[in-house]
Amino acid sequence: MAFLECRGVTKRFGALEAIRNFSFALRPGEILGLIGPNGSGKTTLFNLITGLYAPDEGEILFKEKSIVHIPPHEICRLGIAKTSQITMPFGTMSVYENILVAALYGQNLGMAQAHVAAERILALVGLHEQRDEPAGKIPAPLRRRLELGRVLATGAEVLLLDEVMAGLTPAEIEQALVLLKLLSTQATIIMVEHVMQAVMGISDRILVIHHGEKIAEGTPIEVTGKPEVIEAYLGKRYT
Amino acid sequence: MILFWQSLINGLLLGGIYAACSAGFSLAFGVMGVVNLSHGDFVMLGAFITYWIFILAGIDPFLTLPFTLLILFFLGFFLQRLTINRLVGSPPIMSYLLTFGFHLVLSNLALRAWTADFRTVQTSYSGLTISFAGLVIPYSRLATFIMAMAVILGLYFLLYRTETGRLIRATAQDREMAQLMGVKIFKIYTLTFALAAAITGLAGSLISFTFVIHPQMGLPFTITAFCVVVLGGMGYVPGTLWGGIILGLVESLATTYLTAGISVAITFFLLLIILVTRPQGILGKGVVE
Amino acid sequence: MLMRRPGLNGILLPLLVLGIILLLIPLLGMAGYRLRLFSLIFMWVALAGCWNLMSGSTGYIDFGPVAYFGVGSYCTALFMIKGGFPFLLSIFITGWICAALSLVIGLSTLRLQGAYFAIATFAAAEALKQVVLESDRVLDIDFFGGAHGLTLPSPPSGIFFYYVMLFFMGLVVFLTAVIQKSKLGYGLRAIKDAEQAAELTGVPALQIKIRAYILSSSLIGCIGGVEAYWLTYIIPDDVFNVMRTIQMVIMTLLGGMGTLLGPVIGATFFTLISEFFGAKFVYDYLILVGLVIVVVILLMPQGIIGTLVKKRGKSSWLF
Numbered sequence: 001m002a003f004l005e006c007r008g009v010t011k012r013f014g015a016l017e018a019i020r021n022f023s024f025a026l027r028p029g030e031i032l033g034l035i036g037p038n039g040s041g042k043t044t045l046f047n048l049i050t051g052l053y054a055p056d057e058g059e060i061l062f063k064e065k066s067i068v069h070i071p072p073h074e075i076c077r078l079g080i081a082k083t084s085q086i087t088m089p090f091g092t093m094s095v096y097e098n099i100l101v102a103a104l105y106g107q108n109l110g111m112a113q114a115h116v117a118a119e120r121i122l123a124l125v126g127l128h129e130q131r132d133e134p135a136g137k138i139p140a141p142l143r144r145r146l147e148l149g150r151v152l153a154t155g156a157e158v159l160l161l162d163e164v165m166a167g168l169t170p171a172e173i174e175q176a177l178v179l180l181k182l183l184s185t186q187a188t189i190i191m192v193e194h195v196m197q198a199v200m201g202i203s204d205r206i207l208v209i210h211h212g213e214k215i216a217e218g219t220p221i222e223v224t225g226k227p228e229v230i231e232a233y234l235g236k237r238y239t
Numbered sequence: 240m241i242l243f244w245q246s247l248i249n250g251l252l253l254g255g256i257y258a259a260c261s262a263g264f265s266l267a268f269g270v271m272g273v274v275n276l277s278h279g280d281f282v283m284l285g286a287f288i289t290y291w292i293f294i295l296a297g298i299d300p301f302l303t304l305p306f307t308l309l310i311l312f313f314l315g316f317f318l319q320r321l322t323i324n325r326l327v328g329s330p331p332i333m334s335y336l337l338t339f340g341f342h343l344v345l346s347n348l349a350l351r352a353w354t355a356d357f358r359t360v361q362t363s364y365s366g367l368t369i370s371f372a373g374l375v376i377p378y379s380r381l382a383t384f385i386m387a388m389a390v391i392l393g394l395y396f397l398l399y400r401t402e403t404g405r406l407i408r409a410t411a412q413d414r415e416m417a418q419l420m421g422v423k424i425f426k427i428y429t430l431t432f433a434l435a436a437a438i439t440g441l442a443g444s445l446i447s448f449t450f451v452i453h454p455q456m457g458l459p460f461t462i463t464a465f466c467v468v469v470l471g472g473m474g475y476v477p478g479t480l481w482g483g484i485i486l487g488l489v490e491s492l493a494t495t496y497l498t499a500g501i502s503v504a505i506t507f508f509l510l511l512i513i514l515v516t517r518p519q520g521i522l523g524k525g526v527v528e
Numbered sequence: 529m530l531m532r533r534p535g536l537n538g539i540l541l542p543l544l545v546l547g548i549i550l551l552l553i554p555l556l557g558m559a560g561y562r563l564r565l566f567s568l569i570f571m572w573v574a575l576a577g578c579w580n581l582m583s584g585s586t587g588y589i590d591f592g593p594v595a596y597f598g599v600g601s602y603c604t605a606l607f608m609i610k611g612g613f614p615f616l617l618s619i620f621i622t623g624w625i626c627a628a629l630s631l632v633i634g635l636s637t638l639r640l641q642g643a644y645f646a647i648a649t650f651a652a653a654e655a656l657k658q659v660v661l662e663s664d665r666v667l668d669i670d671f672f673g674g675a676h677g678l679t680l681p682s683p684p685s686g687i688f689f690y691y692v693m694l695f696f697m698g699l700v701v702f703l704t705a706v707i708q709k710s711k712l713g714y715g716l717r718a719i720k721d722a723e724q725a726a727e728l729t730g731v732p733a734l735q736i737k738i739r740a741y742i743l744s745s746s747l748i749g750c751i752g753g754v755e756a757y758w759l760t761y762i763i764p765d766d767v768f769n770v771m772r773t774i775q776m777v778i779m780t781l782l783g784g785m786g787t788l789l790g791p792v793i794g795a796t797f798f799t800l801i802s803e804f805f806g807a808k809f810v811y812d813y814l815i816l817v818g819l820v821i822v823v824v825i826l827l828m829p830q831g832i833i834g835t836l837v838k839k840r841g842k843s844s845w846l847f
Contacts, residue, residue, distance in 0.1 A: 335591075
């Protein structure tokens with residue numbers, strides 16, 4: 001059974017085809033790495049899956065049902081959540097409250113249960129020290145952790161992570177990888193990353209996207225060997 | 240049938256005037272995102288400047304236009320420089336309230352100074368009309384319409400065919416990028432608002448020959464500007480021409496075939512419908528946040 | 529941003545004491561003009577509080593609340609005059625009618641952002657005013673009374689309205705406080721801070737906004753109905769007057785948008801000033817109001833409460 005599936009998805013912005021005839025199937029419990037040069041359409045794909053955009057052609061299916069034209073908040077409730085590359089915290093609320101909102105609405109809990117869930121997630125992402133800080137005022141790497149915390153607090157089964165490792169030190173990357181491995185026992189992850197060692201090391205499979213099209217798919221080893229992939233990143237001269 | 244054509248002509252002439260009175264509003268919103276709630280008061284001031292110069296110095300109203308242009312330019316210049324510029328980056332409600340404060344001050348100062356009496360500008364040629372095919376067109380309305388078209392064309396020329404205009408449009412499209420390219424944003428904003436005020440004042444002067452003027456006339460013109468600009472597309476200055484004409488036609492036909500009061504209601508319903516169904520305006524070129 | 533419960537407790541006691549004092553005032557002999565003044569303040573605190581409940585919570589600047597005030601006035605008046613219904617029942621039905629109307633208007637306008645929402649709500653209010661003003665003439669009926677308006681049956685004494693307005697003020701303040709700690713409150717703040725992120729986190733933005741809008745609008749409608757009975761005489765130019773919207777906005781802004789006490793302070797202050805100066809020097813008063821607005825916007829954009837709070841160093845929704 002395909003857990004999350006895209007079939008022939010195309011998205012245009014005016015004359016520009018941001019995503020072209022994109023198809024893939026996500027297996028439950030796997031970590032799928034999505035790599036590609038800047039501007040290749042990775043974030044657009046995430047926006048399509050979470051309902052911020054609607055595809056011009058093609059289908060997106062979650063648990064065999066179409067999720068196209070469903071509003072983002074419903075898609076979140078159904079079980080898909082994403083982090084944003086440019087973090088969007090609820091600036092005037094505290095770090096704790098940001099996570100609380102996600103638990104309240106993403107999982108549709110009552111206040112008491114939501115507090116329990118929020119405390120747990122807060123500890124999981126290691127933001128306990130900053131819990132009362134206004135979310136708009138914490139430094140960027142912590143904001144990214146908050147994004148992750150919010151996504152987790154929604155109880156989503158599919159986590160779309162958009163460059164959560166950007167700007168982390170090697171030690172922090174190690175920590176993040178441990179966390180992701182832990183999360184993958186309970187959720188399915190698609191991660192967009194530019195930090196190659198991280199995404200190659202942890203992913204079960206890799207998708208390579210270039211100019212909005214899928215140009216390679218397979219295990220990390222299979223994919224790194226493919227000439228199209230090398231060409232996409234480094235240009236023709238290097239193949 | 241004659242009634243229909245007369246109504247149509249009236250609407251067209253009215254529409255052109257509305258367009259000229261609203262262009263400045265669209266400019267301010269398109270470039271700076273400022274909704275100027277004192278917009279109509281610039282119309283009022285322009286009308287009064289012409290009135291007083293005409294009454295006190297006997298100068299023909301058409302010749303007072305340069306004065307209006309200058310005075311309102313400086314008014315807009317200082318308002319923007321001293322106050323509105325400070326609100327760049329603040330939530331929009333701030334500029335609504337600030338400009339509403341201006342409205343209260345300007346309209347009530349005018350009331351205090353000039354009383355609530357209605358006034359008109361009557362020249363030797365005020366009553367003259369042109370007639371053909373059973374239709375009557377007041378000369379002053381026609382002249383006003385022609386001048387209004389000239390104002391809009393002039394603004395279009397300024398925005399689309401001059402270097403300054405290009406700077407203004409660049410700033411409107413992408414403020415950060417313009418800044419990175421060395422454009423002095425605040426100077427552009429000041430210039431834009433001054434320009435918007437000047438044009439609006441000019442339009443106000445023009446309408447003094449055809450409309451009754453009084454200190455409270457501003458607010459209805461602000462509302463009209465909303466309608467015109469939403470219809471034509473917020474921030475898309477050429478669209479104000481279409482927006483103005485559509486509004487003028489709707490109002491004129493409604494007044495002729497229904498009552499004057501309903502015409503106002505129709506204006507608002509039209510505005511509401513457009514906002515809900517097609518906020519980017521009839522031509523689809525408006526700025527939608 | 530309620531981060532500790534004690535914040536609420538700190539203010540709860542003084543508010544309770546104040547509430548009791550206000551309840552007892554008429555029984556201690558105050559009457560006539562002073563009673564009316566208090567009632568007027570209560571009304572404006574309630575109105576500003578309603579506007580704050582919607583716009584302060586969501587960040588969507590509503591320029592059309594007077595629509596519901598007017599509709600509420602006319603509903604109550606018509607039920608009492610043409611239907612012979614008792615006052616309280618009329619107010620009750622009025623609330624529901626305004627709720628229904630606000631659902632319709634809200635569903636269409638709350639999809640718009642920023643200036644468009646403001647203009648749309650303003651247009652809706654003005655359109656409704658024109659409908660009430662012109663319907664009789666256009667449809668050749670005698671229902672709304674056109675520009676002359678309607679006259680209601682004789683009202684009970686000033687003390688009755690004192691308590692009714694006090695009730696509404698208390699209700700609005702109470703609801704504001706309760707919502708703020710509730711799931712709805714968190715949803716509202718999330719929308720205000722980052723609407724798209726809120727949607728992605730499962731917050732149904734349109735539904736939440738509509739809830740706040742309906743609550744605010746139906747209460748405004750009820751208050752409009754109360755004022756109609758109080759003044760005995762309503763005309764479209766008064767109950768649909770855009771100045772009422774402006775006052776609600778200014779009072780809230782002056783006090784501090786999005787805070788619990790902001791509308792209370794702002795409305796009290798503003799009502800007192802307009803009572804003492806406004807009636808006597810209309811133009812000067814309005815010029816002064818205009819200047820005050822300009823000064824506040826430029827120097828104290830967070831309002832009185834907001835600026836005080838900022839100085840204390842913590843941001844607080846509650847106080």
